[in-house]
Amino acid sequence: MMRLVGLVLGGMLAVGAANAAEVNVYSARKDHLLKPVLEQFTAQTGIKVNLLSAGEEQLLERLKSEGAGSPADLFITTDVAHLHKARVAGVLQPTRSAELDKNIPARYRDPQGYWYGLSARARVVLYAKDRVKPADLSTYEDLADPKWKGRICVRSSSSTYNQSLLAGLIAVMGPDKAETWAKAVVANMARKPQGGDRDQITAVAAGQCDLAIANTYYFGGMQVSSKAEEKDAAAKVGLFFPNQGGRGVHMNVAGAGVTSSAKHKTEAVKLLEFLSGPEAQKTFAEGNNEFPVLPAAKASPIVAAWGGFKAEDINVAMLGENNPVAVRIFDRVGWR
Amino acid sequence: MCGVMSASPSPRLAAEALSARPPGAGWVLLALALAVLVALPVLMVAANLAAPTEGVWSHLAETVLGAYVANSLWLMLGVGLGVTIGGVGTAWLVTMCRFPFSRSLEWALLLPMAMPAYVVAYTYTGVLDYAGPVQSALRALFGWSSARDYWFPEVRSLGGAIWVMSMVLYPYVYMMARAAFLEQSVCVLEAARTLGRSPWRAFTQVALPLARPAVVAGVALALMETLNDFGTVHYFAVDTFTTGIYRTWLGLGQPAAAAQLGAVLMLFVLSLVLAERMSRGAGRFHHTTGRYRRLPQLELKGGKAAAALAFSAMPLALGFLLPGSMLAAWVIQDAALSGLGELAGNSLILAGVAGATAVAVALPLAYAQRLRPSPLVKGCVRLASLGYAVPGSVIAVGIMVPLTALDRLMGGLFLTGTVVALTYAYLVRFLAVSVNAVESSLGKITPSMEAAARTLGAGLGKTLRRVHIPMMRTSLLSAALLVFVDVMKELPATLLMRPFNFDTLATRTFTLASDERLADAAAPALAIVLAGLLPVMLLSRAIARSRPGGEE
CATH class of the missing domain: 3.40.190.10 (Periplasmic binding protein-like II)
Structure with a gap:
């Protein structure tokens, strides 16, 4: 039956x-x-x-x-x-x-x-055009510098995009240094991590923070959005590809x-x-x-307009392998 | 002509009278079988209690567990207070008093129930956060340029979560309390007044204690919803026990530890429910009179009427009108209405089937418990209700296990990914809603009714059919509608267990909203609300008609 x-x-x-x-x-x-x-x-x-x-x-x-x-x-x-x-x-x-x-x-x-x-997908730094000179930006490592205190917006570590970013850093600098980095970035945050990548870019445009860490396609989506307020917000924000002098973008x-x-x-x-x-x-x-x-x-016209960049060439499989370590580091440093 | 209300010391006498004949072992067996079936997924989750967790607990305890517990407790406290004050206050006012719009408020106060909490969270954030219109306007007005220039309450916060959840969950308390107030014989209140009680003391000393089981049932439902909520707290960046379970399971990849956290949560809820039951003591409150007449409503005038109106209209405005109009504005801005009909059809069918099933299962459970209130039966009923407090996604995985096992026995995937499986999932999730409603309504029927029916030779089944069900008709309908509205909004289990190429309003809303496309999500979200309106209105009508001495 x-x-x-x-x-x-x-x-x-x-x-x-x-x-x-x-x-x-x-x-x-x-x-x-x-x-x-x-x-x-x-x-x-x-x-x-x-x-x-x-x-x-x-x-x-x-x-x-x-x-x-x-x-x-x-x-x-x-x-x-x-x-x-x-x-x-x-x-x-x-x-x-x-x-x-x-x-x-x-x-x-x-x-x-x-x-x-x-x-x-490339995870990059977005900056407020009127408050940050691109010359002051360099690497992911530099985001831990105290000069960015209270100026960085980034989403929760529950996002696998952040977990994979940290997993990549663990691969190049080892878990201890990666933890120190994560801790310093937490100290530089403008607010408790909340929302998605698009929210971080919007917060930069609105003046709540000066830098955001986000995936490029969210920014591209805002640039070509049919909604005026998204387009306006994106116009106030610049895209920076980190680590161009070294291993390249994550x-x-x-x-x-x-x-x-x-x-x-x-x-x-x-x-x-x-x-x-x-x-x-x-x-x-x-x-x-x-x-x-x-x-x-x-690439789409808007992506092509960002110009070429150097991407990391390690196999992305390693990001999955380091993932559990990354999540525990986030818990320890209080990156919610 | 007034009858007498008695606070009889215990129903045991009546129960003993019944148990002179061995009372319905069949009912008990049926109830046990149903309870085990529904409790199976919860037991699957609990089975993880013994599993090793590779030191995850010490990691959690050292890092995030404290925040999870503290946030969850504050959230429960805040929402508990909010829904009690809002729900009981409005219920008493619209039931006992007349003031402008009080008749419309009777049903309108239920409307926020059709609003999924996460949708309300989206709209409040859209309006009030830093980049939203309110703060942008303030900055333009006062020439502030950044967040450091001024203070504005943070929407995405614990306070925001308490606010939003109180606004959409108070109807549970309102509904139960109103039904209870309506079912009370006005004679009791008049007796209290005759004996020198002020209206306020008649309320606090007579009406409220009589309504207490109903109020507690409502608050318990609201708190369980609060505890298993993921969408709102996740969106508001509040780390609760539930988001912690998700993170432990999905982020740390530790399903065993996550299930253990879930089991701790279940135990906590269980002990709360038990504590309340014990604090009620041995006393039981039954209505013993069948004599009712129209409620004489107190006519409020002037300032009092205005205050009553303001108090009663506030939750409606903040929990329904404001977020509803925000959604409508988004839809008008860019309407993406294609395919909504099919989504709505799917949602309605699922919710309808689940509502009917939940009542059909709740009835024998509650009845068996009444016939034989042994610890075994009571325990099984509680166990079957636990799914309500467990985070939906965790329970969904717990459901997959027995389903796929059964499928394997039958030699193929006949259940997994079908509507049957989904209905089972909803039963596991929402049986508590219907059980609570049926139980509290059954509890209000004095055992002497049963004794009389049995003495006159009616069997147990016939007594249920001919005596109890007619008396509980309203409550049964309410229970079905409550489950209906809950299923309309339900997300995690639907998302995980639905068939291929099958979407509902809730899954579409979530997909769009999680892609940060709030405006596009507005159309299906609004459709959830609209589809929930009709049952909510039916519910209100049913409650109004439930009063025997009413006009209709």
Whole structure:
């Protein structure tokens, strides 16, 4: 009886697992960005995409408890730390594809092919044009200098973007120095961490702080916003790429991996390849002002206007490995 | 003609009279089975208590735990005070007094309940934070140039969270208290007045004690909502026990330690509920009279009327009108209304099914507890209600475990990712809401009713059907509607457990808001509020009609 009820409802609302021409996606990316790309994919290949969007941690838990029975074929996240966690949890399987290797630079994918970065994000410093001279800015390390006391806005350390930033610093300076750095940045904060990246940029524009740490695409989104107040705010703020004399800007990726339970593995790899291909990359670049991973893809006009910059070239997989240490450091230094 | 209200020492006599015949073992068994089913996810969470945690506790204790506990306690204290004063005060005023707009306020005071707290938090922040219109205007007016030039209360703070949650949660207390005041025989109050009590003392010494179980039930619901709230406190940058559980689980990657924190939270809630029950002592308050007539409402005039109006209208204005108009303004600015119909349809179906199921399950639980108030039955009912106090996302993961296990037994994923699974999740989350309402309403029916029905030869099932359910009709409807409104707003479990290609108003609101697109989130948020309005109005009507001596 239960089985019958389950079958009926499952058939109505979930997925007919036997149908070959489809692929099931668990995604932590925002729907409105991903859906157009998935529609392009379906139009070109005839493969239907079933989408479930939720937080990456929650989806990861769902994958874990569903185990081998999980309907998911592809797991999409917005941050490398979660891809790494998924790999460690055993819910991803390695895939090999010449096209993926060709499209995606080695530093943006897992060495064993468990996951692939599909768009790159740079975490940079945004400054108030009227109160800060770009010449006074230099590196992430410099944000710990007392000259910035009471002048920095940054979001909570619950954000994986901050966790990955600190994970990157741990890799270059070791956990002890990274902790000292984090402590000094906390002392320089203009206010208790709150809101998202966009809120930090807005606070700089409004004069509440002079510097913000944020991902570039939030700034780009404000620059090209249809809302006048966002555009005005962005106009008061300048973008600075740190560590240009040294290792380069901290980079992160949004990416995806084929699940170990995948029942549509071929379709899942096809979708991965499509997401790393020219059309999808163009949508990520233009729709969200991210950096395409495909070298041949062009950045959006606003991103191109920021000029070229030197990016860190270490493999982003290391950010996931250092993540647990980073979170504990944040707890200890009181970066909420 | 007035009957007599008795504070009988205990229902035990009646219960003993019933237990002369072995009373419904079937009901007890059914209740136990249901309770275990619903409590399973909570037990899954609690099972982590024994798991090793690799020194996470000492890390937490040294760093963040103190702040979590302190913030949660202050939040509970603030919200508890806020909802009690707001809820009981407004309920008494609109029930017992007449002043301008008092009839409209009777139902309008419930409206903030349709507002998800996190949405209210978004709107207050949008208006009052540093970059918002109010502070920008002040800066322009006085020529201030930065935050250092002036002082303005920080919206994103503990105080802000207390404010917002009190404003949207007081209706729980209002509703329960009003229903209780309405159910009281006015004769009791008149007897009190005849015996020389002032209106105020009649209120504090007679009406309030009689309404106490209902008020406590309302406050308990509000506090449990407060404790498991994630959206508001997260947005307001207040680190509570619940955000701590999230961070420990998701940030530190320590599900066992997070579940242990969750278990501590459950124990805390449980002990609060027990403490209240014990403080009530052995005394029970029953209505023993069936004689009612229209409430003689006190006509307020002049300053008193104005004060009553101001006091009663304030929570409505701040918890509903202000955030509601802010949302409306955002929607008008740039309306993105496409696809809202489908989202609303999904939300309504889920909420409707969950509301009906929650009452259907609460009824046998409360009834079995009444028939046989043994520690086992009582304990099981409490256990089944615990899901309400556990953070939604933690409980959602707890739900996944038994569901996927069952699926594996059946050889495929037949439940996970279906509406059946979602309904089960809502049951686990919100059964407390319906159980509390059914329980308090059942408790008000004097046991002698039962004794009479049984003496006249009615079986237990028939007594429930023919005697209790008709008397509790209003409360049952209220319980269903409460769950309905809660499910409309529910987020974490819906997000995690919904089927592919399936969105609700709440998930859409959250997705947009978490991408810092508040204005775009306004349309689905407003739709949640609008969809919640109808049940809230029905609820108010049901409460008004519940009074036997009323006009309708």
